[in-house]
Amino acid sequence: MTPDSRIYAYSAVLMGSPILLKLFEHNESLASGVFRLIKLQESTFTVNRPHSDIMAINHAAGRDPVTVSEPVFELIRRAKAISCLPDSSFNFTIGPLVKRWKIGFSGHSIPAAQDLQTLLSLTNPEDVILDEHTRSVFLQQAGMEIDLGAIAKGYIADVVRDYLRDQQVENALINLGGNVQTLGAGAEGAWAIGLKKPFASPDELIGVINVTGKSVVTSGIYERYFELDGHRYHHILDPKTGYPLDNELLSVTIISEDSIDGDIWTTLLYGMGVEKSLEYLKQIPHIEAVFVTHDGQIILSSQRQFAFTPLDDSYRITTY
Numbered sequence: 372m373t374p375d376s377r378i379y380a381y382s383a384v385l386m387g388s389p390i391l392l393k394l395f396e397h398n399e400s401l402a403s404g405v406f407r408l409i410k411l412q413e414s415t416f417t418v419n420r421p422h423s424d425i426m427a428i429n430h431a432a433g434r435d436p437v438t439v440s441e442p443v444f445e446l447i448r449r450a451k452a453i454s455c456l457p458d459s460s461f462n463f464t465i466g467p468l469v470k471r472w473k474i475g476f477s478g479h480s481i482p483a484a485q486d487l488q489t490l491l492s493l494t495n496p497e498d499v500i501l502d503e504h505t506r507s508v509f510l511q512q513a514g515m516e517i518d519l520g521a522i523a524k525g526y527i528a529d530v531v532r533d534y535l536r537d538q539q540v541e542n543a544l545i546n547l548g549g550n551v552q553t554l555g556a557g558a559e560g561a562w563a564i565g566l567k568k569p570f571a572s573p574d575e576l577i578g579v580i581n582v583t584g585k586s587v588v589t590s591g592i593y594e595r596y597f598e599l600d601g602h603r604y605h606h607i608l609d610p611k612t613g614y615p616l617d618n619e620l621l622s623v624t625i626i627s628e629d630s631i632d633g634d635i636w637t638t639l640l641y642g643m644g645v646e647k648s649l650e651y652l653k654q655i656p657h658i659e660a661v662f663v664t665h666d667g668q669i670i671l672s673s674q675r676q677f678a679f680t681p682l683d684d685s686y687r688i689t690t691y
């Protein structure tokens with residue numbers, strides 16, 4: 372991508388990730404407004420601090436229902452519905468396992484198989500009781516913990532997009548560390564979003580995804596992991612076994628209108644693997660995927676909403 376003098380970039384570190392905002396005008400106060408909004412959202416949804424709306428629910432597990440705001444209730448309702456789909460690899464009650472593994476945080480370790488079994492019994496999404504009338508959330512068992520880590524960034528990216536739209540911004544890009552949402556087009560008639568080379572330095576790309584006004588979300592096992600005795604343990608857990616999901620995939624990227632869909636689908640498709648995902652995506656034309664596999668393939672489900680430019684000859688491209 373050639374640098375364009377019309378683009379102004381603003382950055383911050385929030386939600387444990389580098390955040391990047393690109394605008395077509397120099398507007399410090401707009402950028403501060405965006406970062407303030409993200410901070411506010413983060414303080415609502417985080418489970419990495421003692422207090423937040425979600426932590427209030429977790430602290431009251433097995434004891435009391437907790438009334439939350441409308442947007443928090445809606446996000447939890449959505450997360451529960453996806454988690455309860457048959458064979459879903461998305462589970463928003465995975466918190467106890469995430470906290471035990473501590474993947475990507477200091478103090479990580481491999482839990483004993485017995486511990487995993489105990490913790491798995493605290494991850495039944497049906498045990499989250501939602502009451503629409505009181506807008507309350509109740510975790511039925513003590514020790515249960517909601518974790519919206521797989522969905523919150525996508526949700527927040529859409530909140531930022533809506534805020535920018537309200538401010539009459541026509542062209543912008545927000546990158547929340549792997550979750551990109553765009554308004555309008557970039558400098559060359561489309562925004563160029565890099566597809567990272569797995570386990571390489573962050574600026575090494577194997578391709579570029581061009582979109583206008585779409586979201587591009589990537590979930591990769593190289594984002595957060597630790598290695599022990601020749602094994603790699605990454606941060607996307609299999610809700611059935613409690614261990615990191617293990618299949619042919621290194622990353623899944625979703626191109627969609629809403630970033631929340633991208634965030635949900637990366638996790639769902641990760642669990643399905645390539646073949647099943649490609650079959651599944653035939654029925655949902657508004658969701659498109661780019662898979663990168665261990666054996667050096669880049670697989671594109673379709674290319675209706677984006678264009679792909681490969682940058683690394685060592686990867687084989689397959690298009691469906």
Ligand code: AMP
Nearest residue numbers: 460461462463520521590606607608610
């Ligand atoms: P993402 O970066 O969107 O792939 O989300 C990864 C985060 O989601 C992890 O760091 C955990 O907090 C959480 N998580 C891990 N495994 C799952 C799962 N199977 N379902 C839902 N959330 C998960």
Ligand code: MG
Nearest residue numbers: 521522634635
């Ligand atoms: Mg996700």
